[in-house]
Amino acid sequence: MLLQWELAKNIRLIVIHPNYYQQHLLLTHFVINTSAVYVRLEGDNLETVDLLGQIEVVLRATTRTDFEYLVVDECDRAKASALDGVIVDLLDIIPEIRVVISSRHLPHIILEDATIRAVTQIIPIDSGLGLP
Numbered sequence: 068m069l070l071q072w073e074l075a076k077n078i079r080l081i082v083i084h085p086n087y088y089q090q091h092l093l094l095t096h097f098v099i100n101t102s103a104v105y106v107r108l109e110g111d112n113l114e115t116v117d118l119l120g121q122i123e124v125v126l127r128a129t130t131r132t133d134f135e136y137l138v139v140d141e142c143d144r145a146k147a148s149a150l151d152g153v154i155v156d157l158l159d160i161i162p163e164i165r166v167v168i169s170s171r172h173l174p175h176i177i178l179e180d181a182t183i184r185a186v187t188q189i190i191p192i193d194s195g196l197g198l199p
Contacts, residue, residue: 081167101136113149114146118145
């Protein structure tokens with residue numbers, strides 16, 4: 068069990084709000100208890116090329132070839148349009164992995180694209196926690 072959530076088999080994108088009190092436990096779960104590659108974004112107002120560049124650097128440096136999760140932390144550093152594009156690219160280019168992002172803002176692509184929305188799990192899902 069993933070803390071209090073079980074991920075359905077079709078879930079490919081997991082969005083974790085960084086102000087969620089259990090977010091560190093979730094990130095730790097993905098990074099330590101699964102086969103995952105962790106990317107922490109650096110910089111501000113990152114464009115698509117910056118995001119893909121930072122992710123590519125980490126992927127090239129990893130010795131893992133059979134990872135099932137790509138964890139991308141600090142996604143608030145990216146421009147919304149850039150993050151949307153990168154999410155689509157990652158889901159298309161590496162179809163055998165699940166992408167975990169930590170972001171205060173819900174990527175627009177989830178609202179606009181029913182196909183992506185159908186494979187997305189947002190954590191937390193309890194609106195009573197008052198997270199935007």
